[in-house]
Amino acid sequence: MKALTKTDYNFPGQQSVYHGKVRDVYNINGEKLVMVATDRISAFDVILPKGIPFKGQILNQIAAKFLDATTDICPNWKLATPDPMVTVGVFCEGFPLEMIVRGYLCGSAWRAYKSGVREICGVRLPEGMKENQKFPVPIITPTTKAEIGEHDADISKEEILARGLCTPEEYAVLEDYTLRLFERGTKIAAERGLILVDTKYEFGKHDGQIYLMDEIHTPDSSRYFYSEGYEERFAKGEPQRQLSKEFVREWLMENGFQGKEGQQVPEMTDDIVRGISDRYVELYEHITGEKFVPQDTEDIAARIERNVTNYLHQ
Numbered sequence: 001m002k003a004l005t006k007t008d009y010n011f012p013g014q015q016s017v018y019h020g021k022v023r024d025v026y027n028i029n030g031e032k033l034v035m036v037a038t039d040r041i042s043a044f045d046v047i048l049p050k051g052i053p054f055k056g057q058i059l060n061q062i063a064a065k066f067l068d069a070t071t072d073i074c075p076n077w078k079l080a081t082p083d084p085m086v087t088v089g090v091f092c093e094g095f096p097l098e099m100i101v102r103g104y105l106c107g108s109a110w111r112a113y114k115s116g117v118r119e120i121c122g123v124r125l126p127e128g129m130k131e132n133q134k135f136p137v138p139i140i141t142p143t144t145k146a147e148i149g150e151h152d153a154d155i156s157k158e159e160i161l162a163r164g165l166c167t168p169e170e171y172a173v174l175e176d177y178t179l180r181l182f183e184r185g186t187k188i189a190a191e192r193g194l195i196l197v198d199t200k201y202e203f204g205k206h207d208g209q210i211y212l213m214d215e216i217h218t219p220d221s222s223r224y225f226y227s228e229g230y231e232e233r234f235a236k237g238e239p240q241r242q243l244s245k246e247f248v249r250e251w252l253m254e255n256g257f258q259g260k261e262g263q264q265v266p267e268m269t270d271d272i273v274r275g276i277s278d279r280y281v282e283l284y285e286h287i288t289g290e291k292f293v294p295q296d297t298e299d300i301a302a303r304i305e306r307n308v309t310n311y312l313h314q
Contacts, residue, residue: 003039003051044259063215076212082311092204102198122156
């Protein structure tokens with residue numbers, strides 16, 4: 001099993017390329033974006049040294065399914081998926097924000113709460129909450145979109161407007177879309193025996209209209225719990241069974257890595273890499289309710305180049 005960790009294409013009409021933490025985005029004539037979901041994996045804003053076979057295919061196919069399942073809520077950037085690891089979409093001018101929505105108190109929000117914090121991104125949190133407890137209503141805790149190597153930073157609605165990152169009218173639309181998308185994701189997850197705990201959305205503008213961009217409801221951008229046993233585990237104060245990338249973060253933390261200066265990424269043995277790949281396959285099958293069909297990994301780069309070039313020539 002091979003993994004794709006680096007791309008260097010020159011597609012027809014290509015104007016520029018942006019290499020993100022996980023995705024490489026090719027700008028075609030300033031009109032379309034070719035987004036390649038690589039097999040790179042990041043945690044704590046650090047790209048880990050080895051790629052995870054099939055991860056890119058899994059994330060791209062989950063995102064494509066959920067983009068197609070939410071077009072009645074808001075327009076999105078997707079035009080086609082010419083390759084299992086590629087989405088082609090319309091070019092959008094992105095807002096420098098990630099709209100994070102949380103239905104439950106866990107992850108970084110719980111870590112902050114446990115340390116005594118009672119307000120996140122301008123949102124007041126009730127007293128007496130426990131880890132993994134459901135919020136009375138979902139809360140939105142946006143972050144700024146950081147450059148590579150920088151950490152995303154929490155930001156409140158008031159700061160967003162004060163800094164002119166979007167207008168009050170635009171923010172109202174972002175908030176509305178975020179909550180409605182989360183509600184839809186929650187409903188789909190429930191049908192699969194899952195709880196959508198928290199997720200993030202990115203938006204941009206195309207022809208003056210706000211579009212949903214990037215991935216949606218994938219295990220990299222979202223956290224899922226299994227519904228079965230949730231109440232029992234919560235009552236006992238036990239950790240929930242999760243479907244998310246959190247297991248990678250936990251493995252790193254257990255081995256003394258949290259992305260802080262001077263810390264070393266633990267060795268990623270073949271067994272560790274295979275284990276992470278297997279977990280991603282499990283995530284795919286639970287989230288979509290479908291069997292995962294792995295694509296040939298013999299020469300991933302050449303396959304993508306062929307499929308995308310054929311699509312662009314149509």
